[in-house]
Amino acid sequence: MNYLQRVLLLLVYTCSIVSLLAQHPVYTQLTEKDGLPDIEFYDIVEDREGFIWLAADKGLFRYDGKKFKNYTHSEKRGLSVFGLKLDEKGRVWCNNISGQFFYVENDSLKLFKDVKEDTNGELTNFIFFKDKLVVYYYREIILVDLDNPNSIKKISDNNKTISTFKNRDSLLYVIEDKKFSSLDGESFNQCKTFKNKLHSDFFYINWRFIHFQGKKFFLGLEHLASKVKRQNNRLVLEAKDSLEEVELSNDLKYTPYINYFRFKDLLWLATENGVFICDYVNGKIVVKDHIFKGKSITKIIKDRNNNYWFTTLRNGIYIVPNIHLKELKLDFEDANITAMSKVGEDKILFGSSKGSLEIVNINTEERKRFPTYRKDKVFAITPINKDSIIVGYGGFTSLINIDDFSNKNISNFYLTGIKDFSFIKDNKILVACYNMAGEITLESKEFKERRLGPFRSYTTHFSGKNDRRYVGYVNGTRAYDANFNEIEILHNKKEVFTIDIGETNDGTIWLSTFKNGILGIRNDSVYVNYTIENGLLSNLTREIKGDGDNLWISTTNGIQVLNTKTKKFRNLTRRDGINTYNISDIIPFKNKLFFSSNKGVIEVDKEKVFKETNILEFNFTDVLINDKTQDLKKSYSLKSDENKVQFEFQINGFLSEENVQYAYKLSDERNKDKWNIIDQNINQVTFNNLASGTYEFTLKATFIDNPKKEFTRVINFSIALPIYKEWWFVFLIFLLGVLIIWYRFSQRLKTLKKAQEVALEKERLQKELVSTKLETLRSQMNPHFTFNALNSIQNLILKNDKKEAYNYLTKFSNLIRDNLHLSTKSFVVFEKELSLINRYLELEKLRFKDSFLYDIIVGEDVEDIKIPTMIIQPYVENAIKHGLLHKKDGVRKLEIEFYLEDKVLVSKITDNGIGMKKSKEIQEANKVQRKSFSTESIQERLSFLRDYYETDIGVEYPNVKEGTTVIVKIPYYI
Numbered sequence: 001m002n003y004l005q006r007v008l009l010l011l012v013y014t015c016s017i018v019s020l021l022a023q024h025p026v027y028t029q030l031t032e033k034d035g036l037p038d039i040e041f042y043d044i045v046e047d048r049e050g051f052i053w054l055a056a057d058k059g060l061f062r063y064d065g066k067k068f069k070n071y072t073h074s075e076k077r078g079l080s081v082f083g084l085k086l087d088e089k090g091r092v093w094c095n096n097i098s099g100q101f102f103y104v105e106n107d108s109l110k111l112f113k114d115v116k117e118d119t120n121g122e123l124t125n126f127i128f129f130k131d132k133l134v135v136y137y138y139r140e141i142i143l144v145d146l147d148n149p150n151s152i153k154k155i156s157d158n159n160k161t162i163s164t165f166k167n168r169d170s171l172l173y174v175i176e177d178k179k180f181s182s183l184d185g186e187s188f189n190q191c192k193t194f195k196n197k198l199h200s201d202f203f204y205i206n207w208r209f210i211h212f213q214g215k216k217f218f219l220g221l222e223h224l225a226s227k228v229k230r231q232n233n234r235l236v237l238e239a240k241d242s243l244e245e246v247e248l249s250n251d252l253k254y255t256p257y258i259n260y261f262r263f264k265d266l267l268w269l270a271t272e273n274g275v276f277i278c279d280y281v282n283g284k285i286v287v288k289d290h291i292f293k294g295k296s297i298t299k300i301i302k303d304r305n306n307n308y309w310f311t312t313l314r315n316g317i318y319i320v321p322n323i324h325l326k327e328l329k330l331d332f333e334d335a336n337i338t339a340m341s342k343v344g345e346d347k348i349l350f351g352s353s354k355g356s357l358e359i360v361n362i363n364t365e366e367r368k369r370f371p372t373y374r375k376d377k378v379f380a381i382t383p384i385n386k387d388s389i390i391v392g393y394g395g396f397t398s399l400i401n402i403d404d405f406s407n408k409n410i411s412n413f414y415l416t417g418i419k420d421f422s423f424i425k426d427n428k429i430l431v432a433c434y435n436m437a438g439e440i441t442l443e444s445k446e447f448k449e450r451r452l453g454p455f456r457s458y459t460t461h462f463s464g465k466n467d468r469r470y471v472g473y474v475n476g477t478r479a480y481d482a483n484f485n486e487i488e489i490l491h492n493k494k495e496v497f498t499i500d501i502g503e504t505n506d507g508t509i510w511l512s513t514f515k516n517g518i519l520g521i522r523n524d525s526v527y528v529n530y531t532i533e534n535g536l537l538s539n540l541t542r543e544i545k546g547d548g549d550n551l552w553i554s555t556t557n558g559i560q561v562l563n564t565k566t567k568k569f570r571n572l573t574r575r576d577g578i579n580t581y582n583i584s585d586i587i588p589f590k591n592k593l594f595f596s597s598n599k600g601v602i603e604v605d606k607e608k609v610f611k612e613t614n615i616l617e618f619n620f621t622d623v624l625i626n627d628k629t630q631d632l633k634k635s636y637s638l639k640s641d642e643n644k645v646q647f648e649f650q651i652n653g654f655l656s657e658e659n660v661q662y663a664y665k666l667s668d669e670r671n672k673d674k675w676n677i678i679d680q681n682i683n684q685v686t687f688n689n690l691a692s693g694t695y696e697f698t699l700k701a702t703f704i705d706n707p708k709k710e711f712t713r714v715i716n717f718s719i720a721l722p723i724y725k726e727w728w729f730v731f732l733i734f735l736l737g738v739l740i741i742w743y744r745f746s747q748r749l750k751t752l753k754k755a756q757e758v759a760l761e762k763e764r765l766q767k768e769l770v771s772t773k774l775e776t777l778r779s780q781m782n783p784h785f786t787f788n789a790l791n792s793i794q795n796l797i798l799k800n801d802k803k804e805a806y807n808y809l810t811k812f813s814n815l816i817r818d819n820l821h822l823s824t825k826s827f828v829v830f831e832k833e834l835s836l837i838n839r840y841l842e843l844e845k846l847r848f849k850d851s852f853l854y855d856i857i858v859g860e861d862v863e864d865i866k867i868p869t870m871i872i873q874p875y876v877e878n879a880i881k882h883g884l885l886h887k888k889d890g891v892r893k894l895e896i897e898f899y900l901e902d903k904v905l906v907s908k909i910t911d912n913g914i915g916m917k918k919s920k921e922i923q924e925a926n927k928v929q930r931k932s933f934s935t936e937s938i939q940e941r942l943s944f945l946r947d948y949y950e951t952d953i954g955v956e957y958p959n960v961k962e963g964t965t966v967i968v969k970i971p972y973y974i
Contacts, residue, residue: 023326023365024291025308026577026602028654030317037061037068041311045084045092046303050616050652053092053104054311055081060094060102060109064621065653066683071109073102087128087146097123101133101144113149118142213265213280217246221256231256233269235285247284252276261300270297275310292318305575305653306611319654322577324605328594331369332356337596340585341381341389343402348587348594349389350601351378357391359402362592362603370400382421382429384442390429392418399442413447415440422460422469430469432457437471452480461501463509468524470509472498477511479524491519491526502544504551504564512541518553518562530562535569537704543595547588547606554583557704559595570610571705575658577609578602616656617711618701621683622648636717643719646686649699657681659704667696675700694718796847808846815839819870827866827973830898830905834858837873837896844880852884852892859899865972868945871938872896872907875955875966883913883964886922903951904969912963919964945971 030036043055052063059079060071077098085093092104099116102109115124115135122137128146135142145151210217216238221231233253235246252269255276261268266288267278274292278285296313303309308320330337332352339351343359350358355378357370376393383389384399391398397415417434424430427442437457441448452471459472469480476495479487489496489511496519500512509521517539520528530536537557545552551562558573558581572578580597587594593604623630624646625638638645651657662678664685670693678685685699695717702710723729793812796805818836822828834856841854876896884892890912897908913919939955946953949971956967 023328023603025320025323026325026327026579027310027318027320028579029315030319035068036316037070039316040313041317042080042082042298042313043084043094044299044301044309044311044317045086046301047086047092048090049619050304050656052303052309052654053084054317055084055094060104064650065656066650071104073109073111075111076100076102076109082123083126085126085128093126095124095126095135097121099124101126101135113144115142115144115152118152118154208260210260210262210267212262212267215280218243219257219260233257246280249285249287251290252278252285252287258297259299261302263302268300270300270310272296275300303653304614304616305656306613307654320577321575321655322609322611324608324611325577326603328360328601328603330358330360330367330601332358336598337601338584339378339381339392340587340594340596340601341383342587342589343383343389344386346589349381349383349402350596351381351391353377355393357381357400362589362594379418380421382423384423384427384429390421390442392421392431415447419457420459422462424462424469425464430460430462430471432460432471437473439469450484452484453478453486459498459500461503461509463503463507465503465507468509470501472501472511479521487524489521489524489526491516491529496526499541500543502546502551504546505548506564508564510544510546510551512544512553515539517541518544518551535562535567536560537571537573543583543586545586545588547593550588552586552588552593554581554586554595556581559583569705571659572604572609573658573705575613575655576611613659615703615709615711616651616653618649618651618660618662618699618713620647620649620699620713620715622646623715624648634715636715638717638719640692640720640722643690644686644688645690645697645717646684647697647699647715648684649713650683651701657683661702661704663700663702665698667698668693690719692719692721804846808843811839811843811846815843822869825869828869830865830867830972831863833867833869833872834898837876840873840876841894848884848892850891852880852894854894854896857895857897859897861900862898862905865900865905865974867905867970867972868941871941871970872909872968874938875907875909875968879909879911879913879964879966882919882923883911883915886914886919887912900972901969903949903971904953905972907968907970909966909968910960910963915962916957916964942970 038054038056038058038061040057041054042057045053047053050064052065054061054063054068057080060081062069062071076096077100078096081094081096081102083093083095087093087103093101093112094103095101098114099119099121100114101112103112104110113133119135119137119140119142124135124137124142126133126135128134131146133144133146135144140154140156143153143155208219210219218236218238220234220236233248233256235248237244237246251273255271255273257269257271259270261270265279267280267285269276269278274290274295275297276287277289277291279288280286292310292312295310295315295318297310298313299309299311301309306321308323310318310320312318330350332350332354336353337350338353341349343349346361346363348360348362350356350360352358355372355375357372357378358367359370360367374393376395378391378393380392381389387401387403389400389402391400392415395416397413397418399411399413415431415433418431419434420432422430424439429440429442431438431440434456436451436455437453437460438449438451441450452469453473456474457471458474461470462468463470467482469484470489471478471480474497477489477498479489481487496511496516497514498511499514502510502512504510507522511519511521513519517529517531517536518541519526520530531539536553536555537560538555540556542554542556544554547561549564551564553560553562558571559578560569560571562569579602580599582598584596584598588606591606593606595602595604620632623632623636624644625636625642626644627646630636649662651660661680662682663675664678665673665675666687667673685697697715697717698712699714700710700712790812793805793808796808815836818832818839822832822836838856841856845852845854876894879894880892884894893912895908895910897906897910899906899908914922942953942955951971953969953971955969958965958967
């Protein structure tokens with residue numbers, strides 16, 4: 001480095017010493033992504049239920065902590081509203097520039113009074129006093145009776161300035177020049193006159209009464225009517241019979257105030273240039289802090305959760321959850337803070353992701369920035385004496401003199417992959433690296449290394465009380481005594497994976513683990529384990545730091561401090577203003593604490609930061625039955641088809657549910673259900689298709705950091721039985737059924753009695769007729785069969801085949817005997833009919849010898865039935881005579897299949913003969929015109945049977961490719 005470069009560096013270094021630390025409370029800005037409906041707001045108020053009401057350029061809005069709701073009126077002129085106030089009934093009031101006054105009741109905006117004609121187009125202020133709405137502007141006061149809006153009285157004086165306000169004693173005061181008057185009924189009585197006037201050159205002064213530090217002040221905004229128009233703030237103290245001007249600094253005097261807020265003896269002035277936080281000291285107003293610079297702040301309130309709300313004219317809404325959390329503005333040019341170290345008793349050294357180093361005095365707020373030599377990430381920093389620090393970068397380690405920051409006083413060591421430093425003593429450092437942990441001794445510009453473990457390490461700690469070195473490795477945690485003997489730290493006989501290590505005054509070594517919470521170590525063994533079961537917000541802990549008897553802990557769900565004596569936790573969450581839980585380091589001082597994160601550095605007032613929080617109860621916001629919103633009640637009686645029930649609930653307010661865990665159970669007369677945990681940020685429970693019965697829905701809200709504090713709400717509801725399950729309905733249906741059955745039975749008896757005689761006689765005659773016809777048909781059919789059989793025997797005799805003729809004649813005689821026996825019966829057992837067909841086919845087999853094959857297939861349950869006689873055999877005979885007889889080639893085959901179908905016996909007769917078409921051709925060629933007598937007789941029999949049995953009875957001839965198939969359907973009975 002040349003001389004010019006050194007001079008420039010020293011100049012930068014010298015200039016940076018006088019820089020002051022910029023601080024601002026940590027805040028949240030509500031924007032469009034949060035549903036903010038406007039950016040221009042004039043007023044804000046919180047009602048008794050915790051709703052935040054906003055008067056905006058676009059109208060009146062209510063915020064419940066999650067969403068905004070707009071309120072308007074059909075007769076409202078324009079959008080903008082102003083002047084939010086609560087009356088004694090808790091109703092929210094507002095007005096507009098058109099002279100209309102509104103209030104909210106039953107969740108809707110009501111028009112109270114329109115005084116447009118009485119205000120000459122002026123935007124008025126208003127207050128409530130006794131039973132009056134007091135409307136006022138600088139020349140006139142209008143009194144409106146709250147019970148009778150048509151009762152109006154006006155007080156005006158065109159020659160005097162009138163400012164109206166209420167003092168601490170709830171008396172209405174009117175100031176005119178140098179006199180005070182009080183309202184008595186509907187007239188003003190002079191109550192006080194001051195010796196001196198308040199002003200001389202003025203247009204008007206808008207006075208506000210402030211009871212502050214036990215004194216009475218009057219804050220006014222003076223509009224000067226000079227050539228150069230301007231507005232000045234005036235603060236006047238009432239001292240006996242005189243008014244004393246209070247000196248204001250130029251910033252306060254010439255920055256027009258818009259509103260004010262008083263908190264713990266400090267006066268907060270909302271102005272066109274942010275908020276001035278002021279104290280009254282020795283007759284003067286002293287500015288303690290100036291926040292939101294450059295922003296036009298219109299109103300400040302503190303809600304029931306102790307959140308501070310700041311409305312603005314152009315920048316929406318700012319919320320400060322905790323004024324004791326302040327953000328340090330470091331000039332690191334968008335770099336993240338990656339390392340911090342305490343230097344002495346009043347300084348912090350910061351390192352950034354781009355290699356920047358900056359040291360800050362926390363008492364004087366002075367800071368100095370060191371020149372950046374290389375833009376490597378700073379992983380770790382630690383002082384080794386009052387003059388020097390050691391800094392671990394990504395690829396090297398530097399020893400730096402903090403008072404003489406020049407190239408010659410920087411020593412670089414090629415110690416890479418640094419994760420953590422711990423100062424031991426006498427220039428000795430305990431170091432954790434990517435490939436080992438060791439003890440480093442610094443001597444001049446060199447270092448000596450003693451390796452402890454050859455593994456990747458993450459964190460280190462040296463305890464001077466027990467002379468132990470602690471290292472968290474990738475494969476567990478070890479302690480090393482003064483002689484470097486290794487001691488493995490185990491928990492439940494398992495390795496401990498440590499992220500960070502801390503120590504408290506009692507000598508306890510604390511380990512922050514990846515998933516097992518916090519472990520306390522004494523005598524090289526675990527003696528206590530803190531998890532979510534005994535106070536931790538999460539078992540996933542990160543950075544920890546000992547602070548006397550306290551241990552500060554960062555977790556994935558918040559920051560905690562454990563008092564090791566009382567064993568009690570105090571918590572800081574988003575509800576308390578913590579804007580991130582990604583904490584990278586913690587540095588405690590006597591009264592302050594600093595923690596770094598991806599969002600910068602936060603200063604914490606260790607005692608005041610734990611703000612008072614009210615235990616807020618939740619409310620049911622909606623009950624929906626079959627997706628329809630219902631009026632909120634404690635119990636509901638539902639119809640049988642109203643079985644989808646949904647409950648919606650919440651605690652009103654900003655981040656009010658951050659520390660709340662909801663659970664529910666649904667109990668009925670049959671069982672008591674267990675508690676069901678509801679996921680965070682879920683504010684509804686839905687039940688679908690509930691059965692009829694009586695239910696009790698219980699919702700419980702438990703505070704995470706104090707599980708003993710919980711609230712429950714209960715809603716009872718019942719779902720009626722379907723009408724068809726009601727006892728009286730069932731009884732009526734039963735009675736009606738009995739009556740119908742009795743009536744129909746009695747009518748049926750009468751009908752049956754009359755019809756029985758007629759039916760019996762008809763049936764008798766019909767059976768006789770059918771029987772006579774069937775007997776006649778059978779007698780006609782039997783001779784035909786006999787003729788065919790004798791014709792076959794004759795053929796055998798002519799062929800001189802005596803043996804076959806004899807066999808044939810024997811079988812024929814048996815067949816004739818059985819046929820004559822069966823022909824006398826109308827119905828026979830199927831086996832008898834089948835036997836007859838078999839004997840017939842045996843005769844035909846003897847006739848055709850080996851050129852004829854037949855097969856009979858009988859289905860299930862067919863053998864036990866009775867069927868009409870002599871119907872199937874003729875069709876079998878026709879198949880042989882007309883189909884198979886004329887077949888010249890191959891074997892003649894016949895198949896007969898029997899099976900039951902729809903109350904009939906189906907006989908399927910299939911042959912492979914010449915077919916019906918060729919058979920007819922042969923008959924025509926032989927001039928055979930005679931019709932088959934047997935089939936005609938059977939058709940007539942089947943016709944009688946079909947009429948009698950009224951079922952599907954008959955003969956079908958389906959089309960087949962070869963031969964002929966005949967399907968015969970006949971009745972049967974068992």
